[in-house]
Amino acid sequence: MCGIAGMLHFDGRPADREVLRRMIATLGHRGPDAGGIHADGPIGLAHARLSIIDLQTGGQPMSTTDGRHWITFNGEIFNYVELREELLGKGHAFATRSDTEVILNAYREWGEDCVNHLNGQWSFAIWDSAERKLFASRDRMGIRPLFYTQTPNGFFFASEMKALLASGAVAAEFDAIGMDQVFTFWMSLPPRTVFKNILQLPPAHSLTVSGNQVRVREYWTPSFSRRADAALLDEQEAGKQLLHLLCDATRIRLRSDVPVGAYLSGGIDSTLTTALVRRIAGDRLRSFSIAFHDKDYDESKYQLEASSFLGTQHSCVTCSSADVARVFPDVIRNAEQPIVRTAPAPMFLLSKLVHESGFKVVLTGEGADEILGGYDIFKEAKIRRFWARNLNSKWRPLLLKRMYPYLKDFQRQSAESLKHFFRVTPEDLASPLFSHLPRWELTSRLKLLFSQDFAAQVGNYDALQELQETLPVDFGSWTHLSQAQYLEAKYFLPGYLLSSQGDRMAMAHSVEGRYPFLDYRVVEFAAKLPDRLKLRVLNEKYLLKQICRGMIPESILRRVKQPYRAPDSRCFFGAGAPEYVKELTSAASVGKSGIFDPQAVGALISKFTAEKANSVKDDMALVGVLSSQILAREFVNP
């Protein structure tokens, strides 16, 4: 795991080593172990290394033995052992034992299609000095990031946007449409980011730069369809295949020349991942978790049960509201986009614990909820459709209460008020975005805070409309669950969970996350499962629970699913509130950044200081304002 950066001048001017040094210096947290720069004529590649595989000879940028192709690579290719054998058989020469060199030779063998042979998490760029062509790619699920910008004279790329800003090729200026998307979906829609003229390569896409032409193409897409695979209708057979795949996905993710640890959240997914690691590796494993002082969020009881059951050596960081407030500016500096919940902050503290414990690699259960039907939003959509069949039903809306036992205010709602918040109109029912409309409409209300000027820049733009236009042509024929899963896996997972809450928080402390559930073979398999093996009535992750029996504690298997959450607004007010809240939300500061209306922000803050703010929307508004203001201070108006 590493940081990468590079530039290609279109006009033949030599790449500037000093600029490359500046760019890669901003990514030191991603790769503190070593660094390298390759500059040759118009191309410049830079690398900050976190040494994990082939510690001695795996340095980068790396070239093929003949010096024609050069690569800078962030990530891991987990099937590199098998690919290396295959490529040796085809006559390719290797000077190292690294997965980096496997990509180089795979590119020589298969050209741009090499990515279809890779199983892993990557962003890389390869320079072909003979053809004068740059080829860059990002992994299928979007685990590793890649940003770029194009000027009349050149192309610049990097793992994080701050490196592009350091190049001087682009200045930070908020993109109102990108911000509108974040305040709808919690993320910008790729290739857009929250900064003008900075783009991100979407997951499962490759890019080539030849001459001054940039061409982007999709090489893979999650393969949901109308019908489940007939061979997987049998529950036992499907379970057997899923377990086999998960074992193999975990096995190849243990390939590392440094010790591998595991995150234990106290839920099914990470406990199963840890159990599989134990089964495969056999030795005593180190596990890590977050606990909360606040009992509403704390899952340490289950984490300790899992650790004890699996015999791991466990370390835990206990997080308070004050901790969240303290690290919040650092969290945003790393996330590089506004967030509307504080949930990434504890992940930032967790990676710090892992780093201080001497670990660089952790396996986690990320991805299981998306691909195997675990999220509340899937159940919520199912209940809303069920209810729509009988809108006058008195008890159908009460099913929603069963879903959110941990939300106290929600439990106090009458059926009538639930009915109106989760209203189902004929137009909503017909929308391909049905499952996500309540979440996105709630978030969209935060845009009331936008200043007049900023809202004018957004104009009549409709984020939902843009998303709808990108959906696959046969989307309307998919099952409702598949549609909802696609929206989660294609957008929210890479755009928020794997970035703001994933890569960015882990890499802030030089920690690499590995995700067996996001092995593309597991993802493709899950997409072929019948819905009833994912969400059976309202029982989430049905098939996964079946294969977990005996492998994880029964108490974890039976517990009511609790989504990972962290304290929000309470971190920023009351005794010990950080100074920056007052400063960043002052009329002068809000006016300077230009995103929000100072009076509207003032009204929001007054509500909190009067202790009258207690809704999810208010919490999200506060976190959204603070994070945007931090971004403005850090990058736009430093």
Place this chain on the structure above:
Amino acid sequence: MHTTNIQTDTRNFLVQNFLFGRAEQLVDDAPLLGKVIDSTGVLELIGFLQEHFEIIVPDEEVVPANLDSVNSITAYVSRKLDGKA
């Protein structure tokens, strides 16, 4: 209490509490539930009505006919206050 005052106080509460002070966003006869007021917001609204107008809002009266617009809230509170008087 005069109907105009009920309407003004209700508007002020809704604008400050749900619309970050953006009064232009509130139309007196437009639906509130699910638009201006979110799920937990209904509880806030009821809390406000009970505390500010000193009325009791029983569960069975938490229905759109009473609460779905500034006008319907004003009419509902007026009826309650009249009844109390």
